[in-house]
Amino acid sequence: MAGDQSESSLYVPRLRNGKGVLESRPSGRRMAARPRERGRSMGKRIAIIGAGAVGGYAGAHLVRAGEDVTFVDMWPEHVEAMRRDGLRITHLRDVPEFSVPVRALHITDLQGVAKERPFDIAFLCVKAYDTAWASTMVRQYLAPGGYCVSLQNCMNEETIASVVGWGRTLGAIASSITVELMTPGHVHRNSGKGGAAHTVFRVGEVHGRITDRAREVTALLAQADSALTTTNLWGERWSKLVVNAMSNGISASTGLISREVLLDDGLRQFTARLGAEAIRTGQALGYALEEVFHMDPELIARAGEGDPAARRAYDEQRIAEAGKPGGGAHRPSMGQDMVKGRRTEIEFLNGFIVERAKAVGIATPANAALTGIVKRVERGELQPDPRHIRELRLN
Missing domain, CATH: 3.40.50.720 (NAD(P)-binding Rossmann-like Domain)
Structure with missing residues (x-):
């Protein structure tokens, strides 16, 4: 583009409110x-x-x-x-x-x-x-x-x-x-x-x-x-992080494929809670978020926070997704890693969200709990089981 600086020029992240947060460009371009x-x-x-x-x-x-x-x-x-x-x-x-x-x-x-x-x-x-x-x-x-x-x-x-x-x-x-x-x-x-x-x-x-x-x-x-x-690389990147945070750790900790998670009322609501925490953190960091699972991130955030109308809309969309041919008939990458005995990326997904949330004063109990559970399954202290999530008691 005319007027662009050299593509190889040094990029220095700009400060936002003195917190060293990478500024995002608005979505849509x-x-x-x-x-x-x-x-x-x-x-x-x-x-x-x-x-x-x-x-x-x-x-x-x-x-x-x-x-x-x-x-x-x-x-x-x-x-x-x-x-x-x-x-x-x-x-x-x-x-x-x-x-x-x-x-x-x-x-x-x-x-x-x-x-x-x-x-x-x-x-x-x-x-x-x-x-x-x-x-x-x-x-x-x-x-x-x-x-x-x-x-x-x-x-x-x-x-x-x-x-x-x-x-x-x-x-x-x-x-x-x-x-x-x-x-x-x-x-x-x-x-x-x-x-x-x-x-x-x-x-x-x-x-x-x-x-x-x-x-x-x-x-x-x-x-x-x-x-x-x-x-909007940073907004796209955080939006994908939200997607992964809502699906990967759940599969790794429960042993279930995506469709099984989506059709379980308790697990599906937990995914909304994970998404809400991640979305609110991204918004507080200044990212312009894109769609998450083809939904407005605000709808997911409100569903995870307990808004009845948003929850109904979220459930309807996710259940419909599970009913599509091939919909959810796979393990997310972290679920694959757990089955294969590989190290997971939990610290770089949900754990990363927890750490970034601390800097902006956002509580992330669901993401913190899931991070701990996946680490225990990874170490062999627990076997993958949906009860790890169903029996959680979060504020």
Whole structure:
């Protein structure tokens, strides 16, 4: 855009009321992108750091579109399967299965790329707790004008920027993508494409301006599904945090899939309570929130706070969602992690909300309680069980 400062200029978070809160741009300014013609590469060298569900899904579509992509992952069996058989992508409905041959490296092999042209774009698709070391690892392989894109859950841009600099940090939200790494080399999406009905990828700069490189990332991700460029990265990011806070920990602590949670009156109301606390915290921090589960966040907040009309509207929408073909017939990512015995991101989701809420004087007893329960299940002190939530007594 005319008048923009350099895209690589240092970004310093502005203070809001002296509290060091990142200011958000108002929602509503978005620029959609269309997929590029297959085979017309952008000519960029792209790294996917973390070739799991989201990284594998997005990266496979980039490869199929003719982009130069290198996958880097920590799981040896997954790397070997990708080398041998490529990446296989399947969907619950509407989309034909496909497989693509890919270049896959284990993290111990990454040093070999020092002899090659450096990466122009590095998509970080690792878990939040792996962000710092993954950013450090890839930094030395970035081109002088190269940059990192956080294609992750949680709010990791600040961590990435502490390693590579604010001027080399962008964010991308994957909204309602419902993907899972089923077996080594196989990513399954528990839905069809979002398409015109729901924009899946939302890409933004930390400073809120629309830049050429933000449009570039949007065009790349549009190869996988609908994508837009937003001036409201922080509002989009917190809104996705609310979605995850309302669904991930519940699945991890109860052992239930999303549909089972939505059809349980007590658990469904607890999700509204979680959402209300997270929404009020985001509002107090100054974020311009986007829709959450296709609902006005204010409706969810009032439902969680006990407003009868809002509660009825919330219940109606969530129950209807569970009744759709394939609706809620999956485990959120944290539920998947718990089943697989992996570390969860609870401290970076609900725990993060609790910590940020303290700074603005918001009480978050539901999020604090869920964080504690998930940690106990993770340590093996408790087994996943809906009673952990049903028997909670909160003020």
